[in-house]
Amino acid sequence: MSSVASLHNVIKRYVRGKQTIEVLHQLDLEVPSGQFLALMGPSGSGKTTLLNLIGGLDRPTAGEVIVAGERIDQLSSGQLAKWRARHVGFVFQFYNLMPMLSAERNIELPLLLTSLSSAQRKRNVAAALELVGLTTHAKHKPSELSGGQQQRVAIARALIADPTLLVCDEPTGDLDRASASDILGLIQTLNRQQGKAVIMVTHDQKAADYASRILHVDKGQLVEAADRSAATAA
Numbered sequence: 517m518s519s520v521a522s523l524h525n526v527i528k529r530y531v532r533g534k535q536t537i538e539v540l541h542q543l544d545l546e547v548p549s550g551q552f553l554a555l556m557g558p559s560g561s562g563k564t565t566l567l568n569l570i571g572g573l574d575r576p577t578a579g580e581v582i583v584a585g586e587r588i589d590q591l592s593s594g595q596l597a598k599w600r601a602r603h604v605g606f607v608f609q610f611y612n613l614m615p616m617l618s619a620e621r622n623i624e625l626p627l628l629l630t631s632l633s634s635a636q637r638k639r640n641v642a643a644a645l646e647l648v649g650l651t652t653h654a655k656h657k658p659s660e661l662s663g664g665q666q667q668r669v670a671i672a673r674a675l676i677a678d679p680t681l682l683v684c685d686e687p688t689g690d691l692d693r694a695s696a697s698d699i700l701g702l703i704q705t706l707n708r709q710q711g712k713a714v715i716m717v718t719h720d721q722k723a724a725d726y727a728s729r730i731l732h733v734d735k736g737q738l739v740e741a742a743d744r745s746a747a748t749a750a
Contacts, residue, residue, distance in 0.1 A: 519582075520681055520713040521547040521570050526579035528565055539565050541736040542579070552707040552714040554724035557733035564685060566733060567717045571683040572600045584680040601629060605674030605682045607703075609689040611666040613658040613673075620645065620654040623672045630677070644672040648702060664695030671702065675712075682706065684716040688723055700726040 528540040539562040547553055547570075557563040568574040569581050572588050581589040584603040591599060613622045620641050627637045645651045648668040658666050667687065674682060684703065688696035704726045706712045716727065724730050732739040 518549045519546050520549045520551070520584060521545065521715070522580070522582040523566075523569070524580040524582075526569065526576045526581060528562070528569065528574075529577045539736055540569075540576075543736065543738060545731075545738060547713065547715065550707070550711045550713055551729055552704065552727045553716070554727035554730045555715065555717045555733055556719065556721070556724055556730060558719075561733040562736050563717045563733040567683060567685055567715060570681075570715055571604050571606060572596050601626070601677065603680040605677070605679035607667070607671055607674050607682065607684040607687045609686040611658070611663075611670040613666055613669060615658050618655050618657055619650060619661065619669045619672075622658070622669055623676055626673060626677050640676060641672075644676050647675065647706075648672045662695065663691050664698055667691065667695075667699050668702065671699070671706075675706070680713065682712050682714045684714065686718055687716065688718070688720070696720075696723065 523543060523545040526540055526543045527538065529536055529538045531537075543566070545566075555563045555566060565574065569576055570583055572583070576589055579589070580587060584599075586599060586603075588596060588599060614625070617625075623641050623644050624637055627640060632640070642651070642654075645654055648671055650665060650668050650672070653661060653665060658669070661669065682703070687703065688699050691699060700723055703714055703716070707714045707728075714727070716723070718724050
């Protein structure tokens with residue numbers, strides 16, 4: 517099976533004043549295409565740093581980062597921005613929606629950078645709204661939506677350009693348990709039925725249980741949890 521992400525001997529260091537902190541230590545990782553991977557670990561363990569390297573939001577100090585067939589650690593800033601737009605959909609804990617725009621306009625934003633016609637953009641947005649179950653809320657602004665509905669808009673926006681990989685950083689951290697279950701169920705459905713590869717950082721075991729594979733980041737290294745390929749979320 518091909519890999520959506522391959523990391524080899526990755527080191528990440530940060531310099532804070534006179535101190536150098538090594539967050540990731542010669543880390544190796546293979547993520548097969550179509551996998552739903554959860555990354556867990558305590559605060560400061562390096563899990564978000566790892567996620568940012570995979571999503572092209574940060575660069576390693578050393579090592580190789582290959583995502584969607586591209587050696588992204590060697591790309592220029594401009595090349596990396598174009599690569600992210602093509603290949604990665606981001607979902608964060610806070611929804612980052614434009615408050616004055618409707619749900620459909622928020623979802624359309626990434627398409628404004630493409631050559632698609634207005635009519636095609638509208639068709640794509642309508643399909644994305646249907647996929648996340650918000651067709652009847654297309655004209656609603658974020659303030660008129662619940663937290664769970666706002667996160668669905670954010671997920672639709674992340675999916676609108678059909679990215680290779682969905683990168684989620686604590687996507688349910690700001691939601692109540694019922695809304696979180698709805699969002700995780702949606703992400704799981706996108707993975708299982710649409711074949712979308714997902715890498716999710718979470719501190720919540722119940723959230724991680726929706727994934728098919730769990731890795732724990734511990735002191736800059738990865739520890740594999742039990743095989744969950746046949747797991748079904750409770």
